Amino acid sequence: MKQKVGFALIRESLYRKLIKPSSAPPRHYCTSSANVPPTPPLPKVPHSSKKGRLLTGATIGLLIAGGAYASTVDEATFCGWLFSATKLVNPFFAFLDPEVAHRLAVSAAARGWVPREKRPDLPILGLDVWGRRFSNPVGLAAGFDKNAEAVEGLLGLGFGFVEVGSVTPIPQEGNPKPRIFRLPNEGALINRCGFNSEGIVAVAKRLGAQHGKRKLETSSTSSPAGDEVKHGGKAGPGILGVNLGKNKTSEDAAADYVQGVHTLSQYADYLVINISSPNTPGLRQLQGRKQLKDLVKKIQAARDEMQWGEEGPPPLLVKIAPDLSKQDLEDIAAVALALRVDGLIISNTTIQRPDSVSPNPVAQETGGLSGKPLFNMSTNILKEMYLLTKGRIPLIGCGGISSGEDAYKKIRAGATLVQLYTAFGYGGPALIPNIKAELAHCLEKDGYKSVHEAVGADCR
Numbered sequence: 001m002k003q004k005v006g007f008a009l010i011r012e013s014l015y016r017k018l019i020k021p022s023s024a025p026p027r028h029y030c031t032s033s034a035n036v037p038p039t040p041p042l043p044k045v046p047h048s049s050k051k052g053r054l055l056t057g058a059t060i061g062l063l064i065a066g067g068a069y070a071s072t073v074d075e076a077t078f079c080g081w082l083f084s085a086t087k088l089v090n091p092f093f094a095f096l097d098p099e100v101a102h103r104l105a106v107s108a109a110a111r112g113w114v115p116r117e118k119r120p121d122l123p124i125l126g127l128d129v130w131g132r133r134f135s136n137p138v139g140l141a142a143g144f145d146k147n148a149e150a151v152e153g154l155l156g157l158g159f160g161f162v163e164v165g166s167v168t169p170i171p172q173e174g175n176p177k178p179r180i181f182r183l184p185n186e187g188a189l190i191n192r193c194g195f196n197s198e199g200i201v202a203v204a205k206r207l208g209a210q211h212g213k214r215k216l217e218t219s220s221t222s223s224p225a226g227d228e229v230k231h232g233g234k235a236g237p238g239i240l241g242v243n244l245g246k247n248k249t250s251e252d253a254a255a256d257y258v259q260g261v262h263t264l265s266q267y268a269d270y271l272v273i274n275i276s277s278p279n280t281p282g283l284r285q286l287q288g289r290k291q292l293k294d295l296v297k298k299i300q301a302a303r304d305e306m307q308w309g310e311e312g313p314p315p316l317l318v319k320i321a322p323d324l325s326k327q328d329l330e331d332i333a334a335v336a337l338a339l340r341v342d343g344l345i346i347s348n349t350t351i352q353r354p355d356s357v358s359p360n361p362v363a364q365e366t367g368g369l370s371g372k373p374l375f376n377m378s379t380n381i382l383k384e385m386y387l388l389t390k391g392r393i394p395l396i397g398c399g400g401i402s403s404g405e406d407a408y409k410k411i412r413a414g415a416t417l418v419q420l421y422t423a424f425g426y427g428g429p430a431l432i433p434n435i436k437a438e439l440a441h442c443l444e445k446d447g448y449k450s451v452h453e454a455v456g457a458d459c460r
Contacts (some may be wrong), residue, residue, distance in 0.1 A: 075118050082115035083430045090428035098180040098189070102425070106145060109153035115429055117158035122440045125160075127451045129394055129416055130315045130342065132269060134239055136160035136436055137451050138407060141398050141419035142243035142272065142319075143191075147198045148206045155238035158432045163419065164203070165243030166274045169259045171199035172247055175279060181362045183371070187402060188357055189422050191349070192367030194279040195245040200263045207242075207267035242268040243319070248280055254295050258302040265303060268314045273299060276321035276348035278368045284321055289331035292318070296339050315342030320385075322347040322378045322399065329381065333388035345396040345419070346385055347378045371422035375400025379413050383459060386414025391456050402427070404438020411439075412457040 093101040108114055125136040139161040140154055148164040155162050174196025181190045197203075244260035246253045257273055265271055273295070275286040286295055296318070303313045318341055320332055336344060349368025357363045357373050378399030386395060397415030401407050402423035410418045424431060448454045 079115065079118040083433055086115065086429045094184065098182055099177065102180070106150050109150035112153055114153055114157060116156040121436065124440050124443055124450060125436060130270065132239060134160045134417065137417045138432065138435055139163060139417060139419045140424065141421040142166055142274070143421055146196065148203045151210055151240060157429050158436065161239035161241060161417070163241035163243050163272065166195050166197065166245030166277070167200055167203045167242065167260060167264065168195050168197040168245045168247045169200050169256050170247050171202070172197060179367070181365050183357055183360055183362050184426070186357045186360065186371065186373055187423065187426060188369060188371030188373050189425065190362065190365050190367045190369050192279045194248065195277065197245065200260060204263050207264065239269045240267070241270045241272060243272040243274050245274050245277070246280065246283065253286060254298040257295070257299050261299060261302050262306070265306065265314050270315040270317055270342070272317045272319050272345060274319045276319050278321070278349060278351045287320060287324065287328060287332060289335060292332060293335045293339065296335065296341060300339065317341070317343040317345055319345040319348055322350045322374065322381050323352060324381065329384055329388060333385060336393055337389060341393060343394040343396060344385060345398055346382045347399050350374055350377060370399070372400050372402060375406060379410060382410060382415060383413040386456050386459050404435045405442060407435055407439045408442040411451060411454050414456045414459055416455050
C-alpha cells in the first residue's frame with residue numbers, strides 16, 4: 001500500500017510540473033499587423049541541447065511509466081521484475097578485473113543494493129537438516145563473502161543458506177595479484193587466492209553485530225511452542241555457515257581450526273573444516289586417514305568442551321577435494337563414520353584441467369578450477385562418497401551447478417544440500433529464483449514430494 005501511495009505522489013508531482021498548464025497570462029493574437037513590431041527570430045537551439053531535452057523527456061517518460069507499472073502490480077510481481085532487471089547490470093562486471101568486480105558485488109550486497117526476495121519458497125523445496133529448517137536447499141559456497149560483510153544482503157537474495165569464509169586466525173593477504181582468472185566461454189574460473197582473510201577478530205565483530213539484529217527478527221517470527229525444528233538459524237532468519245581455514249605460516253593446523261571454533265562457533269549454524277584448498281601449501285595432506293582423524297578429534301573436543309544452550313553445539317563438516325583416489329575417499333568415509341562427522345562438502349576446486357578447458361591459454365594459470373567443467377568430476381565423487389557412507393551423513397554437493405537441473409542431479413547423486421559460486425558470479429541474482437523454480441519442477445516431474453525423497457535416488 002505504501003508503495004502504491006509513493007508512486008501516486010510521484011506521478012502527481014510530475015503532472016503538476018510537466019503537464020499542468022502554466023499559470024502565466026495567456027498570449028493575445030491580432031489579425032492586424034498594424035503597429036505591431038516584427039517578431040524577432042527564435043534563437044537556434046543547439047543540437048546538443050535538443051538531445052539533452054530528448055533524453056530528459058525519455059527519462060521522465062520511463063519514470064512515469066515505471067511508476068505507473070509498479071503501482072499496479074503486486075509485491076511478488078515487482079520482486080520478480082527487480083531480479084530480472086539485474087540481468088541488465090550484470091554484464092558490465094565482465095569489463096572489470098575479476099577481483100575488482102567481486103569486491104563491488106560484495107559491497108553492493110553489504111549495502112543492500114541488491115534485490116530482496118519477497119516471494120516464499122515452494123513447500124516442496126523445504127527440508128530439515130541438523131534440527132533446523134532450510135526454506136530451500138540452494139546455498140552460496142564459501143569464497144564469495146570471505147569476511148562476513150554481506151550476510152544479510154546475501155540471505156535476502158533467496159539462498160537457503162550462506163557460508164562465509166574461509167576465515168584464518170591471523171589476517172593475511174593471500175597470494176599476489178592477479179589471482180582470479182575468467183574462462184567465460186567455459187563458464188569457469190581459476191583462482192589462487194590463498195585464503196585472503198581479514199582474520200577471526202574482524203569477522204567475529206561483524207557476526208556479533210549482525211547477531212542481535214537477526215535474533216530480533218527470529219523472535220518476531222518465532223514458530224509455535226513445541227516445534228522441535230527451528231525455523232531459521234541460531235542467529236536469525238536463514239542458515240549461516242562459517243568456513244575455517246589455516247594461516248600459511250602456521251605449523252599447527254589443529255590450533256588454527258580450534259581458535260576458529262572458540263571464536264566463531266557461537267554465531268554459526270554449522271562449521272566447516274576446509275582442508276581442501278589447493279592454494280595453501282600442505283593443506284590437502286590433512287585429508288590423509290591418520291591426519292584427518294587426529295585433526296577432527298581435536299576440533300570436536302574443543303567444540304564440545306564449550307558451554308552450549310539447548311540447541312547444542314554447531315554441526316561440524318569437512319570440505320574435501322575432487323582430486324582424490326578411491327583409497328583416499330575410503331579413508332575419509334571411514335573417519336567420518338567413526339567420528340560421527342556431521343557432514344561433508346563435496347567438493348572444492350580442482351587442480352586438473354579437463355579437456356573442455358585445456359585449449360584455453362588461461363588454463364595454464366596455477367590455481368583451482370571451478371564452474372561447469374568441475375560438475376561431472378565433483379558429482380562422481382559425491383556419488384561415491386554417498387555409497388561409502390551408506391547415506392548416513394548429510395552431504396553438500398558443490399561444484400559446477402548453474403541450473404536447477406544441475407542441482408537436481410547433485411541431489412539424486414546423494415546431496416542433501418547444494419552450493420554454487422562461479423555460476424552466481426556470471427549470472428548474478430537473477431540466477432537464484434531460476435534455479436529454485438527449475439529444481440522444484442524436476443522434483444515434481446519425477447513424482448517426489450520433497451527434496452529428502454530424491455536424495456541418493458541414483459544410488460539405489
